[in-house]
Amino acid sequence: MTTQGVIGELKKIVGADNVLTQKEDMVTYSYDAAVLDPVVPSAAVMPENSEQLGQIVKLCSDNKLPITVRGAGTNLSGGTIPSSRASIVLLTGKLNKILEINEADMYAVVQPGVVTATLAAAVEKKGLFYPPDPGSQAVSTIGGNVAENAGGLRGLKYGVTKDYVMGVSFFDSMGEHVKSGSRTVKCATGYNLAGLMVGSEGTLGILDEITLKLIPLPKARKSMVAVYKTIDEASETVAAIISNRIVPATLELLDNFTIRAVEAYSKAGLPIDAGALLLIEVDGHPGQVAEDGLKVEELCKTLGAVDVKVAADDIERDKIWAARRSALSALAKLKPTLVLEDATVPRSKIPAMVKALQEIAIKYKIEIGTFGHAGDGNLHPTILTDKRNKEEWHRVESAIEEIFDRALALGGTLSGEHGTGLAKAPFLAKETGLSSIIFSRRLRKALDPNGILNPGKITGII
Amino acid sequence: MAGMKELANRLKELEEQLVVCIRCGMCQSVCPLFDRTRKEADVARGKLALLDGLGKNLFTDPDGVNTRLNRCLLCGSCAANCPSGVNVVEIFIKARAILAEFKGLSPAKKLIFQKMLSNPETFDQLTKWAGKFQNIFTKKDKNAQGTSCARVVSPLFGDRHFLPMSDTPFRSSSPLINTPAGKSGVKAAFFTGCIIDKLFPRIGQDVVDIFEFHGVGTYIPKGQGCCGIPALASGDMKSFEKLVEYHIELFSQEHFDYLVTACATCTSTIKKLWSSIYKGSGSKIRERVKELSSKTLDINQFLVNKVNISLSQAEDNAESGDIVTYHDPCHLKKSLGVFKEPRLLIKASGGTLVEMEGSDKCCGMGGSFNLYHYELSSEIGQIKSKNIADTNCSTVATGCPACMVQISDMLAKKNLNIKVCHPIELYAKAIRK
Known part of the structure; x- marks a missing residue:
């Protein structure tokens, strides 16, 4: 089927109002919060329930049309930038229901489009606590948080999103419904696919329900x-x-x-x-x-x-x-372009990393404001620049690469909480080695033979 | 379309303001429109990206961007919440002006803005006639809000419950007032604003009475017109500038300390947009615009900060008066940071203030947004009316007559027995006791 044909079918599934194709709308789904070049998709589709979501994935699978899922589009590594002009963006804005908050068993079941802060407020009303609090929590969605393994200010004591995912259900690249994990604290059946889905950035399946662990609110x-x-x-x-x-x-x-x-x-x-x-x-x-x-x-x-x-x-x-x-x-107000990095080191190496950042700022003659989650080693060196100044931008790119190198040399990671996406994909081998990337590509190829799930992210082109 | 390059060039003047947006997306958390539709083109980040695209020649015609740009309440919630400080409202207004100039105004808008609105005398005369004929087409609702609705199904009125135009508009009934400062030691000019003039002349009279009571010198010149926001929101710079110049002349005939309005939108327009948008023909007139802007104040703010109305302990803790809830107009709280003062006046009037959920969420009016997107405007407004009703109040007060119109419609639709008023009305009633 042609892309136009698929768009016609999409309209049959979700109704014409929930399918956007005009160029003006497409331009608004061509970017996220990462400083990367935009890519304009062919269509954006907004399912209203799981059933529609499954039908959309199946349709795209049958027609080998790539899908990029988008929650609030606050991604800082380009994970929600469409893969190509011939792809669709799947919006989770209307899959935003909290399906259950279970006080006795302390868990919540949500759809992927639920806003993080909305869930946090809803459980707090019941004396419960959902600790992950990424900086964008007022708009970010749980689906996006799971897909990126989002962190926040409370990582040191309470961990990050992955520590709260008890179970997920998702549609695989063929449109089949897959379930993993449970509403029980313990669950030892099958592969830990829920764990695999956390941080998978929409490359292994498309989430439709997430079961999250809740804890008592500190007194x-x-x-x-x-x-x-x-x-x-x-x-x-x-x-x-x-x-x-x-x-x-x-x-x-x-x-x-x-x-x-x-x-x-x-x-x-x-x-x-x-x-x-x-x-x-x-x-x-x-x-x-x-x-x-x-x-x-x-x-x-x-x-x-x-x-x-x-x-x-x-x-x-x-x-x-x-x-x-x-x-x-406050930092954003100083210059037009802001690059928010999140290279992370073991917490004992914070003094060394702080020193490295000061040296890098001097070496490349750029402005870096550093703040962040010192307690868990996750600093946010924030580079202030103007992307229109090509010469300075070049220095910024070199500085970013050196930040990565220095963090890795200290036993750290390229990203504490922002994900790999497009921005860090070219550098991933530095951290994991090539064999890890090849392994990941084989995994992807097996689960998504037609390469329709958010192509280009994490492992590069497979 | 021919001339797209030229349009892109014209948009270059916005570039420095557009690059401030870092696409963080935080505007999604406060946009009343996005809350309903979840579409990126409805939120500031999407619109800013579209203007950016238009400036980079991404589109073959400007209509699609123009349509999306106009789907906005101009409530400024996004700007007030923006981490990077993008001046969203100013950008959108400037962009609307550039697009309107490029495409040309519709004949209807040309007629309304350039022939009627920008000629205060003609405008007042026309609306006066319209006021006389309104009862032929409409009937009174007999409810707490005092609204009317259409007698027969009419595409003009739809299912709106609107406030009828007054038989005696404020501007035509009030003579020229010019009194010296009394015991307060200050003299204020009163900018009446069109909605107060035509729908709520009683608020104008309340302002006059309160000024007299507190010994505030009052100056109300004859012949006042519109602050220019309707023209500006439609991109009609010509009518806007004509109105600014007209009022600069009108108010230069007398010395006063402050220009006071009882309309959040007029205050915000005069204070912020007159000085930032008006380009004018010479630096001298721009200086005069800046000077008048800088001494413009909302009535609540004026009474509390310049006339020094304050609360006794008893008034602050009063729980005996009628339950009043307060809706924060976007143009007062988000645009000007005024939210404490009207609450103080409500308490000083003996009302028991009960806060509603989301008191600073937009009511959905948005001026012409309500005309062009009534269904969406009502959806947003119904959230407000529910929050108002949930307080069990007998009265909802708000510092903006435009919000009063919207809230009256929304409450009337649900048959809720809640009065809608301006804090000034409550205060005036209290001092008359």
């Missing part, structure tokens, strides 16, 4: 901000807190560049001369929170903090986290 929490003259002292404190067997819920770092950007933007009264800030929150049982809080405060002071401010109430707590939340916004 108490305490936040503090520690001010350092040098970023080295701050990063040493991070290592010391962990080696003292304290696991804060969040342990975030802001470097001087970021502090000044946030202060210029929010006028929150941050110390602009500080080399770095650590923002720390401990949570759990009230007794333990009090004890851990005191210990962390002491450690900060011992390791050179010139000031430690503990939030006395929720208002002060919100002020502390507002500074962190506005970091990306």
